[in-house]
Amino acid sequence: MIDVELVGNALCLDFTNTVNSRPVARRDWLATPEGxxxxxxxxxxPIERQAGLPAALPDARDLRETVFRVFRPLTRGDDPPRVDLDILTAAYADGLAHARFERDDGRFRFAWPAPRTVGTLLREVTASAVDLLTRGPLERIHACPSCQWLFLDTSKNGRRRWCSMTACGSRDKARRYYAARTSS
Ligand SMILES: [Zn+2]
Structure with a gap:
C-alpha cells in the first residue's frame, strides 16, 4: 500500500501531485475509483464511492492538468496560458452557481451540498486554485527540481527547494555526490 504524499500546502497543488511524473505517469491516484x-x-x-465515479475520472484528470498548466509557468516567473485561466474561470463560475456559504472556524468558505461526489472535490480544487491565484503569494509557488511536483513554500525563511527532503532532497544529494566522485 502506497502512502498519499501531501507536500503542496494547498489543495490545488496537492491535486496536481496525484500523478508522480509527466508526461507519462507511473503512478496516478486518479486512474481508478479506489485511488x-x-x-x-x-x-x-473525502468523496463517496458512487456509481458515476469511474465515468467522472477523465474530468478529474483534465482539471488536474489544467491546474498544472496554470501553476507550472508561475514557478518560472511566466504567466499561465490564457486558455487555461479561462477554463478555470468557467469551472469556478459553474461551482459558484451551486455553492453556499458555510461557517469554517473564524471565517466562511464556499461549500457544496452532499453527497460528496468527485464533482464536489473538483469544485473545491477549483476554488483552491482561484484562492491561490488571487491571493498568492505567487513567488512562493515552486516546482521540485527533481520530480516537478508543485508546492507552496510556507517556511519562515522561504527557502524550501524540494517537495520533500526525505524523497527528492536526499536523492539529489546522493546523485550530486556520485557525480562529483565519478567526474574527478
Ligand atoms: Zn520532488
Whole structure:
C-alpha cells in the first residue's frame, strides 16, 4: 500500500501531485475509483464511492492538468496560458452557481451540498486554485527540481527547494555526490 504524499500546502497543488511524473505517469491516484477515494480521503476532502465515479475520472484528470498548466509557468516567473485561466474561470463560475456559504472556524468558505461526489472535490480544487491565484503569494509557488511536483513554500525563511527532503532532497544529494566522485 502506497502512502498519499501531501507536500503542496494547498489543495490545488496537492491535486496536481496525484500523478508522480509527466508526461507519462507511473503512478496516478486518479486512474481508478479506489485511488481517487483513497487520495481524497487522505487529503481531507473525502468523496463517496458512487456509481458515476469511474465515468467522472477523465474530468478529474483534465482539471488536474489544467491546474498544472496554470501553476507550472508561475514557478518560472511566466504567466499561465490564457486558455487555461479561462477554463478555470468557467469551472469556478459553474461551482459558484451551486455553492453556499458555510461557517469554517473564524471565517466562511464556499461549500457544496452532499453527497460528496468527485464533482464536489473538483469544485473545491477549483476554488483552491482561484484562492491561490488571487491571493498568492505567487513567488512562493515552486516546482521540485527533481520530480516537478508543485508546492507552496510556507517556511519562515522561504527557502524550501524540494517537495520533500526525505524523497527528492536526499536523492539529489546522493546523485550530486556520485557525480562529483565519478567526474574527478
Ligand atoms: Zn520532488
Amino acid at each position: 481517487a477515494v483513497t487520495w481524497s480521503s487522505a487529503a481531507g476532502h
